[in-house]
Amino acid sequence: MKRQKVKLEYIEAKRDPKGLENAFETARRKRVDGIIPIGGSTFLAMGKRIVELAAKHRLPTIYESREFVDDGGLMSYGIDFLDQSRRTAYFVDRILRSTKTTDLPVEQPMKFEFVINLKAAKPIGFTIPPEVLARANRVIK
Numbered sequence: 620m621k622r623q624k625v626k627l628e629y630i631e632a633k634r635d636p637k638g639l640e641n642a643f644e645t646a647r648r649k650r651v652d653g654i655i656p657i658g659g660s661t662f663l664a665m666g667k668r669i670v671e672l673a674a675k676h677r678l679p680t681i682y683e684s685r686e687f688v689d690d691g692g693l694m695s696y697g698i699d700f701l702d703q704s705r706r707t708a709y710f711v712d713r714i715l716r717s718t719k720t721t722d723l724p725v726e727q728p729m730k731f732e733f734v735i736n737l738k739a740a741k742p743i744g745f746t747i748p749p750e751v752l753a754r755a756n757r758v759i760k
Contacts, residue, residue, distance in 0.1 A: 625652075628646075628649055628651055630642050630645050630646055630649070630651075632656075632658070634658065634661045634662070634665075636665070636668060639665060639668060639669060639672060640672065643672040643673070643675075643676050643678070646676065646678060647676050647678075651678065652678075652679070653678060653679040653680060653681070654673060654678050654679075654680040654681075655680070655681050655682075655683075656669055656680065656682060656683075656687075657683065663684060663686060663687075666682075666684075666686055666687050666690050666692075667690050667691075669682075669687065669692075670687055670690045670691045670692045670739075671691075673692065673693070674691070674739065674742065674743065677742075677743040677744070678743070679693055679740075679743065679745045680692060680693050680694075681693065681694045681695060681696060682694070682695040682697070683695065683696070683697040684697050684698075684700075685697065685700075685732060685734045685757075688734045688735075688736045688739075688759065691736065691738070691739055692736060692739060693735070693736055693739045693740060693743075693745065694733070694734060694735045694736065694747075694755075695732075695733070695734045696731065696732070696733045696734075697731060697732065698728040698730075698731060698732075699728070699730040699731060699732045702728075702729070702730040703728060703730075706726060710723060732756040732757070733754060733755045733756050733757075734755060734756060734757045734758075734759070735747060735751070735752060735755045735757070735758050735759065736758075736759040737758060737759060737760050738759055738760070739759075
């Protein structure tokens with residue numbers, strides 16, 4: 620796989636529709652080559668708008684949650700929330716069976732998922748190499 624030079628540029632976005640538009644305009648002016656929105660649940664609530672702005676500005680975007688890809692975003696890499704829910708159920712079961720919380724282990728997510736949306740890649744003229752597609756857990760065609 621060919622290596623790319625990547626320059627990171629931090630662009631702050633206010634967590635409202637106008638703030639998002641300003642952030643994407645700033646990214647366009649700075650001629651960034653891609654975006655990684657980081658903002659947790661606040662940005663998840665504005666997911667459709669973020670996906671729309673990324674498409675409008677023709678910016679390849681990778682998200683931390685597959686919900687963005689389900690809304691039409693390009694790709695995501697993040698925690699497999701279904702697996703996390705199963706682990707949560709395990710801990711709830713243990714607590715309901717009177718296990719002391721101090722006796723339960725602390726866990727970090729162990730399973731991640733990589734989702735690619737080829738429908739989103741085509742309109743922005745973004746080509747995803749076959750080696751990358753092969754690594755995806757799910758590809759939307």
